Amino acid sequence: MQRPSPGSLAARPRARFLAIGEPGVTAFALITSAALLLLVAYPLALVFAQAVFPQFPLATSGASLDAFQRIWASNYHLGVIVHSAQVGVGVAIVSVVLAVPAAFLVRRTDMPARGVLDLLMLVPFTSSPFLTAEAWIVLLQRRGYVEQLTGLEASRSEALLYSYPGIVLVMALHLFPLVYFSVAGAVAMIPTSILDAARTSGAGWRRTGLRIVLPSLLPSILGGALLVFAAAIAEYGTPAILGVQARFIVTAVDIANLTSQHPVDRPLAAALSVVLLAMTMAALVAARALVAATSHQGARSGSSVTRIPIGYARWGGFVYVALLAIVAGILPWAAVIATSMLRTVSGGLEWGNLDVQRLLALPMQPAAQQALLTSVELAAVASTTVAILGTAIAYLLTRTRVSGRGALDVISMLPSAAPGVVIAVAVIIVWNQPFMPKGIYGSQWVLAIAYAIVFLPYGVRYAVAAMHAVPATLDDAGRTSGAGEVRRFRRLLLPLILPSIVSAWVLAFAIGMRELENSLIVRPPGTTTVATYMWQNFAQGSVIDGMGMAVVSFAVTCAALVAIRLALGRTDPPLG
Amino acid sequence: MRMTLPRRSSVLRSAAVTVAALFGAASIVACGGSTTAPTATPTATAAAPKAAAASTTPSATPKPKPTGEITLYTAGPDTLAKSMSEAFTAASGVKVNVFQGDTGAVLAKLDAEKANPRADVIILADWSGALGLANGGLLASYLPEKGDKVPAAYRDSDSRFIAQGLTGLGITYNTKVVKTPPVLVADLAGPEWQGKVTMPDPAASGSVYGIVAAQTQKLGDTAGWALFQNLKKNGIVVLGTNAQALAPVLTGTKSAVFGAADYIALTSIQKGEALKVVYPADGTVIAPRPMMILKSSSNMTAAQAFADFVMSDAGQALVAKTLIIPGRSDVAVDPARQPLSALTPLPVDWSKAISAQPEALKKFAETVTR
Numbered sequence: 001m002q003r004p005s006p007g008s009l010a011a012r013p014r015a016r017f018l019a020i021g022e023p024g025v026t027a028f029a030l031i032t033s034a035a036l037l038l039l040v041a042y043p044l045a046l047v048f049a050q051a052v053f054p055q056f057p058l059a060t061s062g063a064s065l066d067a068f069q070r071i072w073a074s075n076y077h078l079g080v081i082v083h084s085a086q087v088g089v090g091v092a093i094v095s096v097v098l099a100v101p102a103a104f105l106v107r108r109t110d111m112p113a114r115g116v117l118d119l120l121m122l123v124p125f126t127s128s129p130f131l132t133a134e135a136w137i138v139l140l141q142r143r144g145y146v147e148q149l150t151g152l153e154a155s156r157s158e159a160l161l162y163s164y165p166g167i168v169l170v171m172a173l174h175l176f177p178l179v180y181f182s183v184a185g186a187v188a189m190i191p192t193s194i195l196d197a198a199r200t201s202g203a204g205w206r207r208t209g210l211r212i213v214l215p216s217l218l219p220s221i222l223g224g225a226l227l228v229f230a231a232a233i234a235e236y237g238t239p240a241i242l243g244v245q246a247r248f249i250v251t252a253v254d255i256a257n258l259t260s261q262h263p264v265d266r267p268l269a270a271a272l273s274v275v276l277l278a279m280t281m282a283a284l285v286a287a288r289a290l291v292a293a294t295s296h297q298g299a300r301s302g303s304s305v306t307r308i309p310i311g312y313a314r315w316g317g318f319v320y321v322a323l324l325a326i327v328a329g330i331l332p333w334a335a336v337i338a339t340s341m342l343r344t345v346s347g348g349l350e351w352g353n354l355d356v357q358r359l360l361a362l363p364m365q366p367a368a369q370q371a372l373l374t375s376v377e378l379a380a381v382a383s384t385t386v387a388i389l390g391t392a393i394a395y396l397l398t399r400t401r402v403s404g405r406g407a408l409d410v411i412s413m414l415p416s417a418a419p420g421v422v423i424a425v426a427v428i429i430v431w432n433q434p435f436m437p438k439g440i441y442g443s444q445w446v447l448a449i450a451y452a453i454v455f456l457p458y459g460v461r462y463a464v465a466a467m468h469a470v471p472a473t474l475d476d477a478g479r480t481s482g483a484g485e486v487r488r489f490r491r492l493l494l495p496l497i498l499p500s501i502v503s504a505w506v507l508a509f510a511i512g513m514r515e516l517e518n519s520l521i522v523r524p525p526g527t528t529t530v531a532t533y534m535w536q537n538f539a540q541g542s543v544i545d546g547m548g549m550a551v552v553s554f555a556v557t558c559a560a561l562v563a564i565r566l567a568l569g570r571t572d573p574p575l576g
Numbered sequence: 577m578r579m580t581l582p583r584r585s586s587v588l589r590s591a592a593v594t595v596a597a598l599f600g601a602a603s604i605v606a607c608g609g610s611t612t613a614p615t616a617t618p619t620a621t622a623a624a625p626k627a628a629a630a631s632t633t634p635s636a637t638p639k640p641k642p643t644g645e646i647t648l649y650t651a652g653p654d655t656l657a658k659s660m661s662e663a664f665t666a667a668s669g670v671k672v673n674v675f676q677g678d679t680g681a682v683l684a685k686l687d688a689e690k691a692n693p694r695a696d697v698i699i700l701a702d703w704s705g706a707l708g709l710a711n712g713g714l715l716a717s718y719l720p721e722k723g724d725k726v727p728a729a730y731r732d733s734d735s736r737f738i739a740q741g742l743t744g745l746g747i748t749y750n751t752k753v754v755k756t757p758p759v760l761v762a763d764l765a766g767p768e769w770q771g772k773v774t775m776p777d778p779a780a781s782g783s784v785y786g787i788v789a790a791q792t793q794k795l796g797d798t799a800g801w802a803l804f805q806n807l808k809k810n811g812i813v814v815l816g817t818n819a820q821a822l823a824p825v826l827t828g829t830k831s832a833v834f835g836a837a838d839y840i841a842l843t844s845i846q847k848g849e850a851l852k853v854v855y856p857a858d859g860t861v862i863a864p865r866p867m868m869i870l871k872s873s874s875n876m877t878a879a880q881a882f883a884d885f886v887m888s889d890a891g892q893a894l895v896a897k898t899l900i901i902p903g904r905s906d907v908a909v910d911p912a913r914q915p916l917s918a919l920t921p922l923p924v925d926w927s928k929a930i931s932a933q934p935e936a937l938k939k940f941a942e943t944v945t946r
Contacts, residue, residue, distance in 0.1 A: 138827070141824065141827065141829045142829045143753075143827055143828045143829050144827070144829070240816070241820075244813075244814070244815055244816065244945075245813055245815070247946055249946075256680075257779065257780075259680075259684050259687075260678070260679075260680025260681060260683055260684040261680060261683075261779050261780055263708065263934070264683060264684065264687045266687065343848060344847065344848045344849050344850070345823075345826040345827055345849060346750060346752060346826050346827065346828060346849045346850035346851070347848075347850075348827070348828075421684065424684075424688075425684060425687075425688045428685065428688035428689060429688055429691070432688070432689050432691070432692045432694070433691070433692060434692055442694075520677055520678070520681045521677070521681050521684050521685050521688070523675075524673075524675070525647055525648070525649075525673035525674050525675040526673050526674065526675075532677075536654050536676065536677075538819055539678060539817065539818075539819050540653055540654060540655075540819065540840060540843070541818075541819050541822055541826075541840040541841070541843060541844050543823060543826065
């Protein structure tokens, strides 16, 4: 962190709560906090309430920590929690190892084809975890596509898939974009002058990397790793599909079973969710301690940032990033696309078993079109809400001194650690209450609310990072020139952080188009999203039609994302 | 773009503030939550006398014409839900709002909505799920017209739920990889089936649990569990739902699935998949798919009219079309499948099964799944 210069915003003496001297900020803080409390804190509070009041929401008698005691007394539940921690840490580490070199190569060196590869880094994130796991099964299982196409016997790859390392690999290949996009921005802020100074002082590439590059990237690496950790311990899809055969159960699967298998035991499920939330807070504290223990230089405004030529090594870099893009993004989608074009699953990958007409006819069906329209509407509305609310929260966190704003930071982070089924049940309980506005729970817009809760952590983290990167001196210059709060935000801050906000919007939109767990439970009668349409097909044994819907939705998502990228230009600052 | 995180002490303070705020909010919300429960009872008391009147005197008073709309939560096939609701709307003018999902999703949604229920009619694939709801006092007592044509074993003695369809849980195998088809369940414990068999999870489906209950009720505890232990020794893999257990058999990765609902495989066979369904004499269980009306329904007349329609000739014909055996014994099955009379099912004493369920599921999880 920069040492605050005297007279800058950060060095001003702490203002009293609600009395910064600009009443507009107070009102703004209150409105933003109210929105966050209603949207996120209220449902999460209900999760806590369910853990402590077993009869909730019908009665509030018998407050007890019995649910927590049952967890503590059960080897099974404790073992499951340990598994979740193992998955979280493993996936976070592998994601960092995969993403950091890729981000540096693509955003900072003269590696060839970097524009295309940068776009491809989003692809792994466009499929729901469940679909990714299914794709890998279809590829690697005995009589799977790899065996059919190459003749290589699949028993070893199948054994790898249904194991802890397999689960970690599949999840890391799916989640590493979170670290990638977090680091990609920071990589573009390291002044070239420092790197040159290291070179001229005699430091080799390895030393420069370890002593200069990594420390300055550490906050962004840890921020991305934190998001990955939370997402990994909360994820249901991959562990549910691969973990059963691997005999490796995680807490998210345990919670889902307790919520949807008879007899439903919501207090225990809620208590386990509280454990996951506590694990995320512990990770937050650990990450912060790590950052505080290492000192690093911040970017100075005005320093030049250029691409680093790396000679022949850029071809090695190209091979690495291309391989990553292929294995993580293209291979699974190729399996899904291939399956969607088959006539029968048992017929396998044979030329005579192709039926492309079926796939092409799918978008023509009214039910499919309705599902697509619903998903696009919901994802767009939720992403926009999160972009606005996330920016507002980030502004409060980084640009004001309202006391208690740290709680906003933690509350907005927590939903990423809650499994989808937990958020779904909480959203239903909150919005199904008689005193809530009538038109929301019965309509598709309750899903937009659920999506917004799921996206908010990403929106806030990306906006906070972007605002931190803009030096406070810019604000002060605006203030001394006579600009008010709103004008400073609109003319100075917003144009600089807009690329990051758009990145967050794009990421949220991609998640929204394929969100499954909340949608399956929260959606009202008559509403179908692309993910639930896909799921309903799978559940009735129509694997081919399910995959077909996934392909159509993928095409729509990619088209939308490419259009946005082209319309707004590149999201990273242009480098010389 | 640099991600910075707040100082450790301020994080701890923020965390403490957050937790305190959440617990405070939880208490406030909990107090508010308890006042919503009473609003559910007025509709229940209003509906109960109507339901009682309808069930005790079905033909004495002419039924009021159904109006308005009803909400249906169903775990049944999506195609059936659509065709049934469209046909009912065409016949009566009543709009049907359909929520279709897995049994788990339906149960989770119903449970979450407990304080302010939304559903009128529920159709599950899980007999034990229906008994659970009935024992919780949530179901209305109503015998649909022609409901007496359903065998007594497949409807509740208090008319709280009735089977609108039945499926047979046999063995489905892939004809491309299997040279000698299995005849008995015990065959699946043989060497040629090593590591090649899957089974849906009884914890996820009360129908599949019926298999476990039937075997232990027929063979006694020791021999019954020995069968599952032998299957486990032979490498059987327990995979969540019907579809998840069937998927590897479709690709040929596994050779057979034991205990999956037959209509899914039969529909796949119609689409050209290389599967065959057999009903072993030592282990076929019939899984009734119950339909029920919630006591809290705010449109009891229309809900009962819908139940009548499902059990009518037209409704049961729609059920038969999806290759499910109609609940009424006087309605024919689709020619693409075997009728109920061709199967020799193991009987299941469901009330005994339900009371033994928690223990049995635990033992199954420890013995076979994990």
